[in-house]
Amino acid sequence: MSSPQPLIFRKGLDMKEAVAGELAAAYDSALIDRVRASDFQFTSGRLIVHLAREFGFCYGVDRAVDYAYQARRRFPGRNVFLTGEIIHNPYVNDRLRSEGIRFLSDPGENADRLGKDDVVILPAFGVTVREMARLSNQGCTLVDTTCGSVLNVWKNVVRYAQDGFTAIIHGKVKHEETRATASQALKYPQGRYLVILDRAEAAIVCDYIRTDGDRAAFLERFEGALSPGFDPDRDLQRVGCANQTTMLMSESLEIGEMFRSAMRDRYGEAALASRFRAFDTICSATQERQDAVIALLEHQTPDLMLVIGGYNSSNTCNLARICADKVRTYHIADPECLLSGDEIRHRPVGAPSTTSGIEETSRGWLPPNGTVVVGLTAGASTPNNIVGEVIRKLESFCG
Numbered sequence: 259m260s261s262p263q264p265l266i267f268r269k270g271l272d273m274k275e276a277v278a279g280e281l282a283a284a285y286d287s288a289l290i291d292r293v294r295a296s297d298f299q300f301t302s303g304r305l306i307v308h309l310a311r312e313f314g315f316c317y318g319v320d321r322a323v324d325y326a327y328q329a330r331r332r333f334p335g336r337n338v339f340l341t342g343e344i345i346h347n348p349y350v351n352d353r354l355r356s357e358g359i360r361f362l363s364d365p366g367e368n369a370d371r372l373g374k375d376d377v378v379i380l381p382a383f384g385v386t387v388r389e390m391a392r393l394s395n396q397g398c399t400l401v402d403t404t405c406g407s408v409l410n411v412w413k414n415v416v417r418y419a420q421d422g423f424t425a426i427i428h429g430k431v432k433h434e435e436t437r438a439t440a441s442q443a444l445k446y447p448q449g450r451y452l453v454i455l456d457r458a459e460a461a462i463v464c465d466y467i468r469t470d471g472d473r474a475a476f477l478e479r480f481e482g483a484l485s486p487g488f489d490p491d492r493d494l495q496r497v498g499c500a501n502q503t504t505m506l507m508s509e510s511l512e513i514g515e516m517f518r519s520a521m522r523d524r525y526g527e528a529a530l531a532s533r534f535r536a537f538d539t540i541c542s543a544t545q546e547r548q549d550a551v552i553a554l555l556e557h558q559t560p561d562l563m564l565v566i567g568g569y570n571s572s573n574t575c576n577l578a579r580i581c582a583d584k585v586r587t588y589h590i591a592d593p594e595c596l597l598s599g600d601e602i603r604h605r606p607v608g609a610p611s612t613t614s615g616i617e618e619t620s621r622g623w624l625p626p627n628g629t630v631v632v633g634l635t636a637g638a639s640t641p642n643n644i645v646g647e648v649i650r651k652l653e654s655f656c657g
């Protein structure tokens with residue numbers, strides 16, 4: 259018996275206008291509109307806030323949240339599920355739960371029970387090839403919000419696999435996007451991948467390329483980050499670089515150059531074109547937010563930076579890393595983290611991107627007297643109303 263054919267929505271559900279008011283009420287902020295109109299500056303009493311010129315919801319997140327609301331409206335009376343978090347922002351995920359959208363990652367849910375009457379929304383960072391096939395085979399109606407910038411990375415990784423290049427993916431091995439991207443490499447029998455987190459891991463792989471090395475130690479070091487059956491002696495002979503779209507752009511570019519140089523050292527300049535490829539797959543929204551915070555810190559000298567976003571949001575963690583290099587920085591999830599003018603809850607910059615067990619409380623974060631200059635930005639999954647509430651809270655402490 260053949261499987262039921264899934265219905266897949268990729269370009270909206272003709273409900274955009276119907277949900278526009280609801281979305282604006284849930285996520286917009288009149289205060290933020292005013293701050294934008296005032297050259298991204300807010301002044302009240304002794305408080306001056308400089309807001310980065312690019313911050314908050316990116317085009318991919320905007321679209322994913324929009325489609326989720328459209329799906330709820332388009333299929334009343336049917337169960338509507340998300341495969342997991344739609345984006346890495348607890349406020350947005352909780353709002354969707356309150357709209358009646360169920361999360362397959364929540365306790366008690368079971369994806370095996372899904373069938374043709376169920377609607378499943380795929381998140382902005384995509385799902386693995388296997389998960390997509392399973393939901394399709396179950397005949398679910400699919401609302402695919404995978405961002406075009408993620409699809410662009412997949413296209414490059416699939417091409418690497420077709421051409422016999424191992425995809426070296428600069429990303430976080432447990433991040434949904436990186437898992438989905440890595441799965442694309444396995445669409446072809448000769449497809450291989452290796453996920454590396456940072457320069458330090460890139461350096462280990464580059465050393466292996468130059469000189470070979472201890473194969474067993476290599477496999478142990480990168481266990482869980484390699485395609486099945488990975489053989490470094492065979493699979494590092496032709497490599498192509500790609501990255502999770504939300505990594506630190508400067509680091510991704512540097513890693514690409516490290517691999518180019520290692521391949522040149524090993525095989526010579528003439529062989530480079532046939533053994534090494536690279537595409538910059540950082541998305542433009544991530545790049546713009548990183549550039550904007552760099553520009554803010556070049557032109558202003560705030561006493562501190564606040565970076566707002568989910569603790570498991572990769573792009574937010576990277577914005578905090580950029581800021582922390584220049585100024586005292588606090589990565590906060592929401593306005594509730596601002597406990598008082600003295601105490602703040604925050605994720606230590608550089609801690610693993612995870613939601614659990616990493617928050618700490620610091621004291622003396624806000625200067626008690628005189629003018630206070632605060633730099634502010636927010637990750638690509640943080641809605642404007644949260645940014646606006648943070649400014650209001652700051653104002654209340656500096657009155």
Ligand code: SF4
Nearest residue numbers: 316318405407503541
């Ligand atoms: S961060 Fe970039 S890739 Fe991710 S959803 Fe936003 S625009 Fe798309």
